[in-house]
Every structure is written in structure tokens, then in C-alpha cells.
Amino acid sequence: xxxxxxxxxxxxxxxxxxxxxxxxxxxxxxxxxxxxxxxxxxxxxxxxxxxxxxxxxxxxxxxxxxxxxxxxxxxxxxxxxxxxxxxxxxxxxxxxxxxxxxxxxxxxxxxxxxxxxxxxxxxxxxxxxxxxxxxxxxxxxxxxxxxxxxxxxxxxxxxxxxxxxxxxxxxxxxxxxxxxxxxxxxxxxxxxxxxxxxxxxxxxxxxxxxxxxxxxxxxxxxxxxxxxxxxxxxxxxxxxxxxxxxxxxxxxxxxxxxxxxxxxxxxxxxxxxxxxxxxxxxxxxxxxxxxxxxxxxxxxxxxxxxxxxxxxxxxxxxxxxxxxxxxxxxxxxxxxxxxxxxxxxxxxxxxxxxxxxxxxxxxxxxxxxxxxxxxxxxxxxxxxxxxxxxxxxxxxxxxxxxxxxxxxxxxxxxxxxxxxxxxxxxxxxxxxxxxxxxxxxxxxxxxxxxxxxxxxxxxxxxxxxxxxxxxxxxx
Amino acid sequence: xxxxxxxxxxxxxxxxxxxxxxxxxxxxxxxxxxxxxxxxxxxxxxxxxxxxxxxxxxxxxxxxxxxxxxxxxxxxxxxxxxxxxxxxxxxxxxxxxxxxxxxxxxxxxxxxxxxxxxxxxxxxxxxxxxxxxxxxxxxxxxxxxxxxxxxxxxxxxxxxxxxxxxxxxxxxxxxxxxxxxxxxxxxxxxxxxxxxxxxxxxxxxxxxxxxxxxxxxxxxxxxxxxxxxxxxxxxxxxxxxxxxxxxxxxxxxxxxxxxxxxxxxxxxxxxxxxxxxxxxxxxxxxxxxxxxxxxxxxxxxxxxxxxxxxxxxxxxxxxxxxxxxxxxxxxxxxxxxxxxxxxxxxxxxxxxxxxxxxxxxxxxxxxxxxxxxxxxxxxxxxxxxxxxxxxxxxxxxxxxxxxxxxxxxxxxxxxxxxxxxxxxxxxxxxxxxxxxxxxxxxxxxxxxxxxxxxxxxxxxxxxxxxxxxxxxx
Numbered sequence: 001x002x003x004x005x006x007x008x009x010x011x012x013x014x015x016x017x018x019x020x021x022x023x024x025x026x027x028x029x030x031x032x033x034x035x036x037x038x039x040x041x042x043x044x045x046x047x048x049x050x051x052x053x054x055x056x057x058x059x060x061x062x063x064x065x066x067x068x069x070x071x072x073x074x075x076x077x078x079x080x081x082x083x084x085x086x087x088x089x090x091x092x093x094x095x096x097x098x099x100x101x102x103x104x105x106x107x108x109x110x111x112x113x114x115x116x117x118x119x120x121x122x123x124x125x126x127x128x129x130x131x132x133x134x135x136x137x138x139x140x141x142x143x144x145x146x147x148x149x150x151x152x153x154x155x156x157x158x159x160x161x162x163x164x165x166x167x168x169x170x171x172x173x174x175x176x177x178x179x180x181x182x183x184x185x186x187x188x189x190x191x192x193x194x195x196x197x198x199x200x201x202x203x204x205x206x207x208x209x210x211x212x213x214x215x216x217x218x219x220x221x222x223x224x225x226x227x228x229x230x231x232x233x234x235x236x237x238x239x240x241x242x243x244x245x246x247x248x249x250x251x252x253x254x255x256x257x258x259x260x261x262x263x264x265x266x267x268x269x270x271x272x273x274x275x276x277x278x279x280x281x282x283x284x285x286x287x288x289x290x291x292x293x294x295x296x297x298x299x300x301x302x303x304x305x306x307x308x309x310x311x312x313x314x315x316x317x318x319x320x321x322x323x324x325x326x327x328x329x330x331x332x333x334x335x336x337x338x339x340x341x342x343x344x345x346x347x348x349x350x351x352x353x354x355x356x357x358x359x360x361x362x363x364x365x366x367x368x369x370x371x372x373x374x375x376x377x378x379x380x381x382x383x384x385x386x387x388x389x390x391x392x393x394x395x396x397x398x399x400x401x402x403x404x405x406x407x408x409x410x411x412x413x414x415x416x417x418x419x420x421x422x423x424x425x426x427x428x429x430x431x432x433x434x435x436x437x438x439x440x441x442x443x444x445x446x447x448x449x450x451x452x453x454x455x456x457x458x459x460x461x462x463x464x465x466x467x468x469x470x471x472x473x474x475x
Numbered sequence: 476x477x478x479x480x481x482x483x484x485x486x487x488x489x490x491x492x493x494x495x496x497x498x499x500x501x502x503x504x505x506x507x508x509x510x511x512x513x514x515x516x517x518x519x520x521x522x523x524x525x526x527x528x529x530x531x532x533x534x535x536x537x538x539x540x541x542x543x544x545x546x547x548x549x550x551x552x553x554x555x556x557x558x559x560x561x562x563x564x565x566x567x568x569x570x571x572x573x574x575x576x577x578x579x580x581x582x583x584x585x586x587x588x589x590x591x592x593x594x595x596x597x598x599x600x601x602x603x604x605x606x607x608x609x610x611x612x613x614x615x616x617x618x619x620x621x622x623x624x625x626x627x628x629x630x631x632x633x634x635x636x637x638x639x640x641x642x643x644x645x646x647x648x649x650x651x652x653x654x655x656x657x658x659x660x661x662x663x664x665x666x667x668x669x670x671x672x673x674x675x676x677x678x679x680x681x682x683x684x685x686x687x688x689x690x691x692x693x694x695x696x697x698x699x700x701x702x703x704x705x706x707x708x709x710x711x712x713x714x715x716x717x718x719x720x721x722x723x724x725x726x727x728x729x730x731x732x733x734x735x736x737x738x739x740x741x742x743x744x745x746x747x748x749x750x751x752x753x754x755x756x757x758x759x760x761x762x763x764x765x766x767x768x769x770x771x772x773x774x775x776x777x778x779x780x781x782x783x784x785x786x787x788x789x790x791x792x793x794x795x796x797x798x799x800x801x802x803x804x805x806x807x808x809x810x811x812x813x814x815x816x817x818x819x820x821x822x823x824x825x826x827x828x829x830x831x832x833x834x835x836x837x838x839x840x841x842x843x844x845x846x847x848x849x850x851x852x853x854x855x856x857x858x859x860x861x862x863x864x865x866x867x868x869x870x871x872x873x874x875x876x877x878x879x880x881x882x883x884x885x886x887x888x889x890x891x892x893x894x895x896x897x898x899x900x901x902x903x904x905x906x907x908x909x910x911x912x913x914x915x916x917x918x919x920x921x922x923x924x925x926x927x928x929x930x931x932x933x934x935x936x937x938x939x940x941x942x943x944x945x946x947x948x
Contacts, residue, residue, distance in 0.1 A: 028734070035741060040548065060744040084700070112590060130583035133749045134827050134858050135569035136834065136848075138589075140594065140736040147737060151599060155729060163718065170718070237724075261724065266611070271504065274602040277594030278511055286592035290526040293551060293573060293586065297533045300548070305538035356591070363593045377597060391593070 001190075009191045018160060021255050025148075025156050026202050028356055032145040033210035036104035039142075039354040043103075045175050050094035050116055062427040069424070082423075084416040087351045092118025095404065095433045097397035100388025101225035101293040104214040105207065106146035108384050112360060113394040115471060119405050119433070121412060123342050125126060125296060125349045144383045145210065149203050149233055150376055156172040156472035157199055158261045161244035162193040163254035165472060170253040175474035185469035188248055192241045199237050204230050225386050228447060235454035236379040240265075242461035249468025272374035288473065299348045303341045314340035314417070321417035335419055343409075350402070357398065359392035368446065371453045378453035385446060392446070393438055407431040476641065480649025481656065484623070494619060498661050503613050505665045508605040509944060512561035513672060519560075519567075522641040523553045525764070526573075531906050536880070539895040543805060546879040549577030550872075552907050554864045557855040558676035559688055562669035563605035565856020568595040574865060576872035576907075580751065581816050582865065583752065599733070605850045608665050608696055609843060612658070614728050616700045619654050620707020621724035624946070625717045634948035647708065647943035656702055662700060666693035687914040692853040698928045699846035703727075705935035712942035735841030739834045747829035762815045772810055780807050794889040801892045802884025809876050827858065835923050842931040845924040852921035855911055859920040863912055871907045878904055 012018050065081040078087045094119050114129060141147060151294055163187050168174040178184050208226065215222035249288045251257035304308055315322050315336075323336060364381075371378035384390065411431050415422055530551040537548055553573050560567065571584025589595040624647070627633040638647060670689040677685045708723050714720035750758070759912050766772040771779075781793060784803060788796040838845035851857035879896075886894040918925070 033743075038745075046753075130571065130585040130752055130784055131587075131749075132583060132752055132755055132823060134743075134830055135566040135587075135861075136858050137740040137744050137749075137830065138569040139566060140740050143737040143741040151733065152729075155733075159722070159725070169719070253718075255721050258718065258721050258725070259618070262614075270599050270610075273598035275510075277597060277602065281592065281594045286588070286594075288522070289586040289588070289591055290553070290572065294526065294529050297530070297548075297551070301533055301537045304540055304548075331632070348720065360591060360593065367593055367597065380597060412789075 001186070003188045004186065004190045005193060008187075008194045008195075011233045014190070018198075019159060020061075021156060022198055025152065025199070026206065028147050028152060029145065029206035030205050032143055032148040033104065034204050035142060036107060037210055037213055039107045040103050044099075047094065047096045047116050050118075051096075054094050057091070057259055058427060058430070065422065065424060069165065079356060082421040083331070083417065083419070084412055084422055085331055085419065087422060087446055088121060088412050088464045089339070089416060090120050090122055091335055092120045092406070093433065095119050095401055096435070097388075097393065098435045098437045099218075100216070100386065100393070102211055102229060102383075102386040103210055103388050104210045105144065105149075105229065106387035107142035107144045108146070108387065108389040111389050112391045113388060114395055118399060119401055119408065120384075121339070121342070121405075121409050121416065123267050123346050123349070124401070124405065125346065125353055129137045130323055145203075145207050146380060146387065146392050149207070149236075149385065150380045153199060153203050153233070153237055154265060154269065157195065157237050157240040158244060159243050160190055160195045160199070162186050162247065162258045162261045164244065165248040165469075166251040166254045166257040169251075176365060177473045183470075184472045184474065185466070188245055188469050188472070196237055196241050198353050200230075200234060204233060207233075217467065228451075229383065229386055231381050232451060232454055233340060235451070235458050236375055238294070239273075239375045239454070239458040239461050242458065245465035246461065246468045249465070249472040255378075266375050267296055269376040273377045273380075276367065276370040276373060276377060280321075280370060281361055284359065284362045284366050286363060287359040292352070292356060295352050303344055303348075305343060307337055310344050311336050311340050314343065318413075321414055323417070323419040332423065333421075335416060339417060357391065357395050361395060364391045368453070371450060372456055375454055375457045379449050382447060382450040385443075385450070389447065392442065396436065396438040400434070403436075404431065477649040477652065480646055483654035484650050484653025488619070488654065493659070494615075495617055496503065496620075498657070499613060502605065502661045502664055504611065505607045505661070506602045506668065508602060508607050508674070509562055509668055509713065512564065512603055513905065514557065514678065515564070516556065516561035516676065520556060521725035523572075526551070526553050526726050531540060534904070535898055535901050536759040537901065539897050541881065541892075541894060542879040542896045542900070543578060545896055546578035546876055546891040549575055550875065550904075550907065551575055552868050552871075552909070554861060555909060555911065557681065557688070557911060558673040558685055558858050559669070559692065560852040561672055561676060562603065562689075563850045563854035563856060564603050565691065565851035565854050566858060566861065567856060568592070570858075570861055574868050576868055576875070578876055579812055580756075581820060581869055582872060583618060584861065584865065604665060605671060605692070605696075605847075605854075608662065608734050609699060609846055609850070612661065612696070612700050613703050613732055613843060616658055616703040616705040617710075617724040617728050618721065619658065620704045620709075621711050621714070621720040623650055623708055623719055624711035625652060625714050625720045628948060629717060633946075636918050637946070637948050643946040644940065644943045647939060647946065649714065651705060651708055654708070655701060658700055658704060659697070662693070662697055666696075669693070679909075682781075688853040688855070688917060691918060692850045693913065695846050695849040695853070695925065695928055698932045699842050702842055702928070702932045702935040705932075705939040709938045709942040712939070712946050731841040732843050735837055736844055736847075738894065739837040739841075739844055742828035742837065743833045746833055747826050749826055749830075759812075759815055759819045762818065763812055765816070767815075773808065776807065776811060777804065780804065796889055799884040800890050801887055802880045802882070805883060806877065809873070809880065811872060822873050824862075827862075831858075834925065838927045839930070842928055845927040845931070848924040849921045849928065851927065852917050852924075853914070855917065857920070860917070861910070865908060867909055875904045 003201040064073065068075060068082060075082075078086060096115060097113055117124065163170075165174065165184060168177055174184065177187060207229070211222050211226050212219075243264055245258075247260045247264075248256050251260060323332070367377070368381055371381055408431055411429070412422075412426070414420070415426065509899065520945070526675060534550050536574055538543060540548070546557060551573055558569075568589045569587060572586045572588065574582035574584060592710050604673045624633065626752050627636070667690070670693070673689055674682055710727075711720050714723060762772075764772045764774070766775065770776075780803070781800075784796055784800060785791065785793070788798075790796055793800050834848070839849070848857065852859060882896055882900055883894065886896070
């Protein structure tokens with residue numbers, strides 16, 4: 001058996017067309033990896049720069065406060081380090097989610113989790129994260145490793161495997177092959193196994209290189225995730241090659257085989273995800289952003305109309321926070337009106353925002369369940385999950401963000417609301433954001449479901465391949 | 476002769492169950508997509524109309540507040556769609572649905588559907604009628620062409636035909652016409668379906684424009700499919716076996732329909748990167764504070780404004796001027812930020828144009844990019860239409876900002892700031908009305924891509940003619 005595999009490998013690499021195809025795939029994988037590496041580097045450097053800016057900005061404010069208290073400088077109208085309404089009210093502190101294990105794999109068209117948020121005392125629910133990009137550039141999705149492995153990998157598998165027996169039949173040498181002491185099934189499996197190995201080496205090798213480049217500092221986290229992804233890649237490619245085996249077992253000629261495998265690819269990779277998307281969209285409609293905008297504005301208008309009442313209610317609930325320093329009318333507005341309204345706004349809007357996040361999660365859950373019908377979809381969802389594009393990651397991140405904002409507000413609440421001057425100790429003991437990773441059990445339950453969605457069609461295809469090839473006739 | 480060959484080819488296509496099946500699947504898929512598109516369009520338009528009315532009502536009923544804070548509360552607008560969007564939703568999944576028109580800043584599209592709707596970004600983008608016609612119709616055209624001649628060669632028919640003295644060019648032309656007629660059936664059916672659906676769903680005033688746009692859209696798709704059919708036939712004429720012909724056709728399809736669009740998008744972003752929102756605002760803010768072209772920044776200008784206002788009113792202190800200086804100051808600030816913003820936006824537009832030029836360059840290698848751009852343009856769902864909406868909304872924002880500043884200027888005296896406007900004041904701001912440009916405008920914007928398609932059709936015809944002269948039995 002090993003001899004047969006060795007011989008088939010030798011024949012495979014001797015064919016210039018096969019090597020050419022693998023070279024093309026290698027170049028495409030490398031391009032996908034390069035894009036992932038570049039995106040991740042840009043994202044991380046933006047986060048590092050924002051964090052550094054934040055540190056230096058607070059250090060500068062603290063230093064200014066020290067000088068002010070020592071009487072070395074005079075306070076200006078704006079930029080005071082001791083007036084909380086100027087120093088901290090709208091100072092956005094950068095927060096980032098825990099990095100995904102394999103962010104380099106996917107630059108997903110839509111990434112629900114913001115990779116950098118700025119959290120201040122003011123509400124975060126009005127941040128729209130707008131972008132200036134021409135959406136034409138997002139329409140087709142990025143050229144990343146997820147694209148290469150999900151859509152191109154199977155196509156290359158089909159091109160390499162569609163005629164492993166059909167060609168011999170067409171050329172009339174299948175009977176000769178069958179008379180050499182090896183069954184056609186064994187020969188076909190050896191040929192497909194060789195192709196499987198070649199594809200895994202090319203795509204897996206490039207992905208491994210990309211993961212090493214981007215995650216060199218935390219390989220202990222990245223490598224297990226990479227092993228899972230590699231296994232998923234194997235299941236996906238295995239399915240498509242097993243499918244070519246089924247078709248090779250029956251097809252009379254190579255052209256018919258190629259049309260059949262192409263038809264199946266179109267059905268499972270193009271139509272089925274579109275159909276699943278349509279059904280899921282009906283069963284679990286996405287959160288309605290337009291309604292969301294109206295809701296936010298309606299709450300805002302209502303609070304504006306009741307602004308005096310809201311302010312009075314706040315200071316009556318927290319009498320110790322009544323302003324002791326009366327600033328001018330401009331400054332006073334930001335404390336006595338805007339701050340109580342911000343708190344009331346968040347109380348009214350947070351449940352609605354949570355509903356919107358729950359709708360996103362519900363859609364993702366249904367997509368995962370439906371991905372049993374399309375291995376391409378299952379593999380894409382799994383890759384994107386490992387790359388950090390699952391909506392559950394957003395929920396986990398925003399939960400920790402809300403917790404942090406509550407602590408940040410709590411730290412400055414009394415001094416801001418009462419317009420009391422800040423001290424150096426307020427700066428020194430300000431709360432810091434702690435990243436909280438998603439619960440591992442929930443995370444791996446999602447991945448396991450997607451792995452099962454890849455295993456099931458593979459097993460069916462393998463059974464079909466075994467049956468078709470064991471009955472395959474030389475003519 | 477050509478007619479006889481064409482009729483025979485058409486007959487063969489109808490007798491070939493696989494191609495009839497493929498055509499049927501294509502039609503069924505397009506019909507299903509069009510139906511889903513209709514539902515989505517109808518829902519989107521109802522939601523948009525509700526949103527626009529509710530947003531207007533919220534503006535009117537925001538309560539009493541300072542005019543500048545009202546300007547910050549701002550107005551929300553959403554881009555309307557032409558009914559052809561039911562067949563070609565274009566950039567809808569990836570473009571923001573709304574613009575928030577508020578004080579100081581040019582609006583940016585926000586609330587992108589794909590950020591909330593996972594189903595929009597998990598497939599390969601074949602969910603609309605137009606995409607199915609172009610992508611799967613393209614594959615069908617290539618496969619039909621690629622198998623057509625080589626099979627005649629493999630079965631020995633070609634040898635017999637040529638032995639009878641038939642001109643290879645006439646024979647190939649006849650085959651092309653026959654295949655094109657077979658392919659035209661799903662194209663015409665889908666064209667009629669799309670046009671009828673769009674005309675029914677359209678507002679009466681837009682109906683004629685929509686029909687003209689649909690005609691251009693279908694003509695562009697016909698050019699694409701015709702060119703691909705000719706390429707497929709040329710491959711078939713030159714290939715040694717049907718296996719080789721199919722592989723070559725498949726390579727053209729994968730390259731042109733799967734790889735090239737992503738490569739074009741990636742290259743556009745790599746070679747002409749769009750600035751991030753943060754960088755754009757930082758650059759605007761720097762020019763605002765520091766000035767440009769030897770003009771001082773805002774602080775210097777404010778001092779000059781204060782001095783000229785004191786001179787104008789013949790007083791020593793701003794508190795004594797007989798107008799609301801706060802309003803004047805806001806007007807001046809907005810006028811200055813408008814100048815700064817126009818410069819920044821012009822730079823941004825240059826980036827968009829460079830990106831479009833890169834896509835155009837790649838479209839010359841992959842006509843699908845050109846055909847899709849034309850169909851998006853005709854459906855009013857391309858970036859040019861989105862930008863037109865944005866620019867008109869920006870003009871409206873500036874006008875209503877001036878109105879709020881005038882209200883402030885007239886409502887206070889001296890350097891005072893606090894005052895409240897009420898519903899009557901808000902009602903004086905007219906609602907935003909948007910009129911979508913006509914088909915002529917859309918064709919002008921898509922002219923380069925239409926030319927690329929025409930060039931592709933001509934080049935494919937020339938390639939087919941050349942392949943016909945080299946036809947060997």
C-alpha cells in the first residue's frame with residue numbers, strides 16, 4: 001500500500017499541470033496570508049498607539065495638576081487638569097478585546113467586535129463606528145486565508161481530483177490498471193490521498209507560517225487553535241476529495257465528471273449558503289438598526305424635555321453630589337444636565353442594546369446549526385470564529401466594557417457631579433480596564449458543533465466514495 | 476448556411492437535457508432571488524419611509540433646547556432606493572443606511588447592514604437576481620461555448636462538416652448565433668422579469684427612468700454573456716479535448732468571477748488606501764486649528780472676527796454689540812470648518828477615484844467587474860449614487876446649520892449664549908428632499924465600465940474569428 005502511495009506521489013509531482021496548480025494555490029495562499037498579516041499589524045499598532053496616547057495624556061494631565069497645585073502654572077479657561085468636567089468627562093479611554101487566537105486567518109467582511117473602543121463617562125451607545133471606505137471594496141470580501149481555504153481550496157481539490165479515474169476510463173487504460181493486482185478503489189484512494197496531502201501542505205503550511213509571524217508571542221494559545229483549524233481544513237478538503245471519488249466511481253469521461261463536481265460545488269458553496277442565509281434571515285431577523293437609531297433619539301428627546309426633572313431626581317437621590325463649585329453656564333451644563341441625562345440614557349438604552357446583541361447571537365447560532373447542509377459554510381464560520389468574528393465575542397467584550405465604564409464612572413462620580421476638584425490621588429487610583437476572555441466552554445462548544453458539521457458530510461461522502469469505488473468498473 | 480447551423484445548434488441545445496436543466500436551474504434561481512429581492516426591497520422601503528417620517532417627527536418634537544444643541548441633535552436621513560434594487564441590491568449590504576446630519580461635521584454613512592446581519596457575508600455573493608445572472612450565467616455561457624466545437628471534433632462531426640467545404644468562419648458564426656439564442660432565453664426572461672417587477676414597484680414619476688435603466692442593465696449583462704460565450708467557443712476551437720476545454724473555461728471563470736473581484740478590492744485598498752475616520756478627522760482638525768495657504772487657524776480668525784465686529788458696532792466690548800455674537804461666531808466657525816472640510820473631502824474623492832481606476836484596470840482583465848459596476852449603477856446602488864446622496868445631504872446640513880446659527884444670532888444679544896428654540900423654530904427647517912439623478916447621469920458615471928464591456932465583446936469576437944481560421948478537424 002505504501003508503495004502505491006509513493007508511486008502515486010511520484011506521478012503526481014511529475015505532472016507539470018499539478019505542480020503548476022499547486023504553485024498558483026501557494027501564491028494565492030501567500031497573498032491571503034500577507035493581507036491578514038498586514039491587517040492585523042495595522043489593527044494592533046493602532047491599538048498600541050491609542051493605549052500609548054492615553055497613558056501619555058493622563059501622565060501629562062497629572063503633571064500639570066502637580067504644577068498647578070505647586071503654583072508653578074496658572075489655570076486656563078479650558079484644559080484644566082483638576083476640573084473633572086474638563087479633565088475626565090469626555091476623555092475616551094482606549095479598550096481592546098482579548099486578541100483572537102488566529103486573527104490572521106480572516107479579515108471578515110463584517111467584524112461585529114470592535115477591536116478598539118474609547119470609553120468615557122459619557123454613553124457608548126451613540127458611537128456609530130462610521131467608516132469612509134468605499135463599500136465596493138467590501139462587497140466581495142477580503143482576499144484572506146479564510147477565502148483561500150474555504151472557497152479556493154475545495155475548487156483546487158476538485159480540479160486535481162475530478163479525473164483520477166475518469167481520465168483512465170476515457171483513455172481506455174482503466175482496465176489495464178485494474179489488472180495490475182490493485183483494485184481501482186485502492187488506486188483512486190491513493191491518488192486522492194496524495195492530492196489531499198499536497199493541498200494540506202500548501203494551505204496549512206502558509207497558514208502555519210502566518211500564525212507564527214503574528215502570534216509568535218503567544219504560541220501556547222495559538223497552536224492548539226491552529227491544530228483545530230488544521231483538522232477542520234482536513235475535514236473540509238477530505239469532503240471535497242471524497243466527493244470526487246464518488247463521481248469518479250460513476251463518470252464515464254472526464255468532462256462529465258468535471259461538470260458534475262462543479263455542479264456540486266456551486267450547489268453546496270454558492271446556492272446553499274445563500275439559501276441558508278435567506279431562511280435564517282427570516283427565522284431570526286437581524287437587529288433593526290433603524291429602529292435602534294429611532295429608539296436612541298426618542299430616549300434622548302424625552303430626557304431633553306424632562307431635563308430639569310432628571311437633574312433634580314439625580315441630585316435628590318445623591319444629595320452629597322450637589323455642585324459645590326458653580327462654573328459658568330457653559331460648564332455647568334455638562335455636569336448638572338448632561339451627566340444625569342447620560343446615566344438615565346444608559347439605563348433606558350442598555351436593555352435595547354442587549355436585545356440587539358442577542359439577535360446577532362441568535363442568527364449566528366442558527367447559521368451554525370444550518371451549516372450541516374454546507375461544509376463550505378461550516379468551515380467559513382469555524383475559521384471566522386477562531387479569527388474573532390463571532391458575535392458571542394462581541395457580547396463578552398462589551399460586557400467587560402460596561403463593567404469597566406461603571407467602575408470608571410464610580411471613581412469620578414462624586415467629584416464630577418459635585419464639580420469638586422480632582423487630586424493627584426484621583427489620577428493615581430483611576431480604574432484600569434481588564435480584558436475578560438470569553439468562557440472557554442461556550443467557545444469550544446461552538447467550535448465542536450462546527451466540527452461536527454464538517455464531520456457529518458465527510459462521513460457520508462466517504463461512505464459514498466467507498467461504495468462507488470468498490471463497484472467502479474474499468475469501462 | 477449560418478442560419479442553418481444556428482438552427483441546428485439551437486435544436487441540439489434543447490435536446491441536451493443537461494443544458495436545459497442548467498438553464499432551468501438558472502431561471503428558477505433568478506426567479507427565487509428576484510422574489511426575495513422584492514420582499515427585501517419592499518420591507519426596506521417601508522422601513523425607510525417610517526424612519527424618515529419618525530426622524531422628522533423627532534426633530535420637530537425634540538423639545539425646547541439651545542439652537543446649537545438642536546444642531547447637534549441633528550437630522551437623520553436614509554438613502555431612498557430605486558425599485559431596480561430588487562434585482563440588483565448593489566452595495567446595500569455593505570453601505571451605511573443612514574446619515575446623521577449634525578453640527579460641524581460632514582456626515583458619514585453609518586449603520587451598515589452586514590455588521591448586524593451575519594447572513595449577508597457568509598456566502599460568495601450570489602443572493603441577488605443580477606448576481607445569479609452574471610455569475611452563473613457567465614459559467615453557463617463559458618461551459619456551453621467550451622463544449623460546443625470540441626465535442627464535434629471528438630465525435631468526428633467537425634471533420635465531415637469541413638470536408639463538405641463549409642467555411643469554418645460561417646460554421647463558427649452559426650454556432651455562436653445558435654448558442655447565443657439559447658442563452659438569450661434565460662437572459663430575456665430575467666430581463667423581462669426584472670423590468671416588469673421594477674416598473675410595478677416603482678413610483679409613477681420614476682417608471683420611465685427605471686425602465687431605461689433596466690434596459691441598459693440587461694444590455695450590459697447581454698454583452699458580458701455574449702463575450703464569455705465567444706471566449707468559450709474560441710477555447711473550444713483551439714482545445715484538443717473536451718476535458719482541456721472545460722478546464723480552460725473553468726480557469727477563466729474562477730479567475731474572472733471568483734478571484735478578480737476580490738483581488739480588485741484588495742488592490743484598491745492597498746494601492747490607494749482610504750484614510751481611517753480617525754486620520755481624516757485629525758487632518759481636518761489640524762487644518763482647522765492651524766490654517767492653510769498662509770491663512771491662520773481658527774483662533775487667529777476668531778480674534779479677527781471679534782475685532783471687526785467691535786469696529787462694525789463701534790463698541791469696546793463684545794457684550795455691547797447689538798446682535799448675538801455667539802451666533803456670528805458659530806456661523807464663522809461653520810464657514811471655516813466647511814472650507815477645511817471641502818479640502819479634505821476633495822482629497823478623499825481623489826482616493827475614491829484612484830480606487831475606481833484600479834478596479835477599471837482589473838475590469839479590463841475580468842469583465843464581470845465591469846458588468847457588475849454597470850448593473851449597480853443602473854440600479855442606483857453604486858457608490859456614485861451613494862455619494863450623490865451624501866453630497867446633497869451635506870448641502871442640506873450646511874443650510875440648516877446656518878439656520879440654527881441665525882436663530883442664535885437673533886435670539887441673544889452681546890456675547891450671551893443661553894437661549895432655547897422651540898417647535899416653531901424647528902418647523903422652519905424644511906424636511907430634506909432627495910431627487911435621485913436620472914439614467915443619463917448614471918450612464919455617464921458608468922461610461923468607462925460600459926466601454927470596457929464593449930471592448931471585451933469586440934475582443935472576444937476577434938478572438939473567435941481568429942480561432943475559426945485555425946480550426947482543425
